[in-house]
Amino acid sequence: MPDLFPVWLSLRVAGLATLLTLAIGLPLAWALARRRFPGRDLLEAAVVLPLVLPPTVLGYYLLLLIARRGPVGRAFDAAGIELAFTWRAAVLAACVGSIALLIKAAQAGFESVDERLEQAARTLGRSEWGIFWSISLPLAWRSVVAGTVLAFCRALGDFGITLMVAGSIPGLTQTLPLAIYDHVQQNRMAEANALALLAVAGVTVLLMGLGRLARLRF
Amino acid sequence: MAWREVQAWRLTRPVSPRTIETTMWRFWTLAAAAVLWAMPSLTGQAAAQPARRAITVFAAADLAFAFKEVVPLFEQRSGVRVTLVLGSSGLLARQIEHGAPADVFFSADRALVDDLARAGAIIPETQSLYAQGRIVLAVSKRAGVALRELGDLLRPEVRRLAIANPDHAPYGRAAKEALQALGLWERLRPRLVYGENIRHTLQLLQAGAVEAAIVALSIASVPEVDVVLIDPRLHGPLDQMAAVVRRSGRPELGLAFLQLVQGTEGRPIMKRYGFLVPGES
Numbered sequence: 001m002p003d004l005f006p007v008w009l010s011l012r013v014a015g016l017a018t019l020l021t022l023a024i025g026l027p028l029a030w031a032l033a034r035r036r037f038p039g040r041d042l043l044e045a046a047v048v049l050p051l052v053l054p055p056t057v058l059g060y061y062l063l064l065l066i067a068r069r070g071p072v073g074r075a076f077d078a079a080g081i082e083l084a085f086t087w088r089a090a091v092l093a094a095c096v097g098s099i100a101l102l103i104k105a106a107q108a109g110f111e112s113v114d115e116r117l118e119q120a121a122r123t124l125g126r127s128e129w130g131i132f133w134s135i136s137l138p139l140a141w142r143s144v145v146a147g148t149v150l151a152f153c154r155a156l157g158d159f160g161i162t163l164m165v166a167g168s169i170p171g172l173t174q175t176l177p178l179a180i181y182d183h184v185q186q187n188r189m190a191e192a193n194a195l196a197l198l199a200v201a202g203v204t205v206l207l208m209g210l211g212r213l214a215r216l217r218f
Numbered sequence: 219m220a221w222r223e224v225q226a227w228r229l230t231r232p233v234s235p236r237t238i239e240t241t242m243w244r245f246w247t248l249a250a251a252a253v254l255w256a257m258p259s260l261t262g263q264a265a266a267q268p269a270r271r272a273i274t275v276f277a278a279a280d281l282a283f284a285f286k287e288v289v290p291l292f293e294q295r296s297g298v299r300v301t302l303v304l305g306s307s308g309l310l311a312r313q314i315e316h317g318a319p320a321d322v323f324f325s326a327d328r329a330l331v332d333d334l335a336r337a338g339a340i341i342p343e344t345q346s347l348y349a350q351g352r353i354v355l356a357v358s359k360r361a362g363v364a365l366r367e368l369g370d371l372l373r374p375e376v377r378r379l380a381i382a383n384p385d386h387a388p389y390g391r392a393a394k395e396a397l398q399a400l401g402l403w404e405r406l407r408p409r410l411v412y413g414e415n416i417r418h419t420l421q422l423l424q425a426g427a428v429e430a431a432i433v434a435l436s437i438a439s440v441p442e443v444d445v446v447l448i449d450p451r452l453h454g455p456l457d458q459m460a461a462v463v464r465r466s467g468r469p470e471l472g473l474a475f476l477q478l479v480q481g482t483e484g485r486p487i488m489k490r491y492g493f494l495v496p497g498e499s
Contacts, residue, residue, distance in 0.1 A: 019249055060312070067316035085318045167318055169274060169303050185304055185417045186282045187440060 002191035005171055006179035007198065013087060013175055014155040017094035021151050024095075025102040026144070030132065032103070033110035051100045055160025062096060063165045090166040090173055094155035101154055102147040109143025110136055149210050156203065272299040273471045274319055278307040278326035278458070279417040280351060280389065280434040284491035285324075291487075292478050298471050306415035308386050315339050320463045322472035324479075326351065326416070327388040328459035335461070344462040344473055348480050349493035351456035352435040353392050355446040356420065361429040366446060368400055371430060376409065380422040380431035383412040388456055390419075393432035395453035435492030450494070458493075 031037070032044055050058055066073045066083040076083050083089050113136055121131045137144065159177040166173035168182055176199055183192035277285055282304050289300045303310070303320070311330040314320050315337055323340065325331045328347070334340045357365045363375040371379055382390030390412070397403040411427070413419030416434045423431040424442050438445045460479070462472040478484050485495045 015252055019253060022249075063313075063316055069317070084316060085313070163305075163309070164313075167303060167313055168305065169319070170301055172301070182304065184421065185279060186286065 002179070002183065002188075002195050003170075006174050006176045006195070007202070009087065009090075009174070010156055010176035013090045013094055014152055016091045017098065017155040018148060018152045020091060020095045021099045021102050021155070022148065025099050025147075025151070026106055026137075029103045029106035029147075030110050030136065033107045034136075047103045048100050050096050055097065055158070056164055058096060059093065059161040059164025062093065062161060066092065066165060084165060085167045085169065085173060087166070087173055090162050090175055093161035093165050094158045097158045097161050098151035098154035102144075102151040105147025105150065106140065106144045109140030109147075112143070113139040145210075149207070152210075153203070153207070271297065271468075271471070272301065273321040273466075273468065273475065274301045274303060275322050275324065275472075275475060276303050276305070276310045276314065276318070276320040276463075277324040278310070279304050279415045280326050280436050280458075281324055282417060283437055283439070284488055284493070287487050287491075288479055288484060291483060292475050295478065295483075296471070296474060298474075300475070304417075306387065314463055317465060319465070321466040321468065322460060322462050322475055324348065324458070324460040326456070326458050328457040331459040331461050339464055340461040341464050341469060342461070344460075344469070344476065346460055346476065346480065347457055347496050348460045348476070349458045349488050349495060350450075351389060351392070351458060352450055352492055352494060353389055353396065353432055353448045353453065353456070354435045354438050354492075355448055356423055356431045356433050356438050356443040357446070358423050358426065358429055359442055359444060360426060363429055364444075365430060368396065368402060368448065371402065371406055376429045378411050378428040378430075379406060379409050380411045380413055380419045380428040380433075382416045382419045382433075383414065387413075387415055389416045389432075389434050392453040392456055396432070396448055399452045438492070 028043075028047065032040065032047075063084060064070050066076070066089060068074065068077050068082070068084065070084075073083050081088070083092070117139070118131050118135050121135050122128075126134065157177055158175075159181065162173075162175055163178060166175075168174050168178040170179070170182070174182065176195065180192050180195050180199070183189070183195065275285075275289070285302060285304075289302055292298070293300055307325040307327050307330050310318075310320070310323060311325065311334055314323055314334060323331070323334070331340065331345060335342045335345060355365060355368060355371075357363065361375070363370075363373065365371065365373075365376070370376075381393040382388075384390035384394040394403060397406060411422060413422055413431075417437060419431050420433045420437055420440070420443075422428045423433075424440060432448070435445070435447070460476050462469045462476065466472050479488065488495055
C-alpha cells in the first residue's frame with residue numbers, strides 16, 4: 001500500500017486553493033459582468049491566459065515571482081513566510097491553474113441575472129453589498145457552483161505548475177498527481193496504479209456529492 | 219447537518235432575504251472551518267520536517283534505480299533520514315537556483331552544476347564527478363524485432379525510435395552524437411520521438427509507443443526490454459556531477475551522502491547499475 005500523505009495533501013491543497021479562487025474570482029467575475037471600467041476587456045482576456053499558457057511556463061514565471069528573491073517572495077520572506085517549495089506554493093499553483101474556470105462560469109452566471117431585479121432592490125434601499133448576496137449570487141448560484149466544481153477538479157489535478165513552484169518533495173509538497181508520476185518514474189507501477197485508482201474512485205464519489213450540492217438551492 | 223435535514227429545512231423555510239443571509243453565513247462559517255482544518259496540519263507537517271536529522275537529495279532521473287539502494291544504505295549508516303526528489307536535472311537546477319530546500323544535488327549534466335557554481339547556489343569545493351553515464355539501445359521484447367547494433371534501426375520494422383530531448387537532456391545529446399557519428403541521424407530523424415527526460419524516454423518504450431529507444435544503461439534493467447550496449451567512444455563523455463547546495467543548513471550531512479556514493483560502498487552499487495565510476499573502467 002502506498003503512502004497516503006499525497007492524498008490528504010492534495011485534498012487540502014485543492015480545498016484551500018478553491019477557497020482562494022472563490023475569494024479572488026467571485027468579485028472579479030462580478031466586476032467583469034456588471035461594471036464598466038478602463039481595461040475591462042484586457043482583464044477579461046487576461047483571466048483566461050492561465051488556461052492557454054503551458055503549465056510549466058506558467059509555473060516558471062510564478063516561481064520567479066514567489067522565489068525568495070522574487071518581488072512577491074521577498075515581501076513574504078520579510079514577514080517570515082516562505083512561499084516557494086512549500087505547501088503554500090502548491091495552493092497558489094492550483095489557484096492560478098483553476099481560477100479562469102471559475103471566473104468564466106461565474107461571469108456568465110452574473111450576466112444572465114436580470115438587471116431589473118437588482119435595480120428594483122436598489123430602489124427599495126438595499127446596499128450594493130446586500131444586493132450581491134441576496135439577488136445576484138443566489139440567481140447566479142448554479143453557474144457559480146459549476147465553476148467551483150470545475151476549479152476544484154482542476155486544482156486537484158494540477159501537475160505542471162505545482163511541479164515547478166512547489167517541487168515534488170515527498171512528505172512535504174508531493175501532491176497526488178506528482179506522487180503518481182514519481183512512482184512511475186521509479187518503476188513502482190503497483191503503487192502508481194493504486195494511487196491512480198484511489199484518485200479516480202475518490203474524486204468520483206466526491207463529485208457525486210458535489211452534484212447534489214449543485215441541485216441544492218442557494 | 220445530515221442531508222435529509224438540509225432537504226427538510228429547504229422545503230419548510232420560506233425563501234426570504236433573511237434566510238438567504240443566514241445561509242450565506244453558514245456557507246462562510248463552513249469555509250472558515252475548512253481553512254482552519256487544513257492550515258495547522260499543513261504547517262505542522264512543514265515545521266516538523268527540519269527538526270529531525272534529515273536531508274533532501276535532488277537527483278537526476280537516471281539515478282532512480284541506483285539510489286533505491288544507496289539511500290537506505292546511507293540512512294542505515296548515518297541515522298539520517300533522506301528525502302529523495304527525482305527529476306530532470308535541468309528542472310532541479312532551476313529550482314535550486316531559486317531556493318529549493320535541497321541539501322545535495324546529483325546532476326546528470328556537469329554543465330548545470332558549473333552554472334550553479336557561477337550563480338553561487340552551490341558550494342564549489344564540494345563539486346565532484348561521481349559517475350559517467352552509458353547509453354544503450356533498448357528494444358521492446360513485444361515488438362518482435364531483434365536489433366544487434368545501431369545500424370539495425372534502419373530496418374522498416376522500427377517505426378519509431380525514442381531518445382531524450384537532445385536540446386536539454388544529456389543522454390539525448392549523447393544519443394544524437396552517436397547516431398551522427400554513424401551517419402544515421404538524418405535518415406532516422408523522421409522516426410524520432412523525444413522524451414522529456416531519460417525515464418520518460420524509457421516509458422515510451424515500456425508503454426509500447428515505440429519499438430526502440432536509446433536510454434541510460436542505469437535505468438534499462440526492466441523486464442520488458444532487451445539491451446544492446448553502445449560504444450562510449452561514439453559520443454562525448456556523460457560526466458555526472460554532484461555538489462552540496464549552499465543554502466543547506468547541514469552541509470556536512472549532504473557531503474557525507476556524496477562521499478558514500480563515491481566511496482567503497484557506493485561505487486559497486488553505481489557500477490552494478492551501469493555507471494562508469496571515475497578512475498576505473
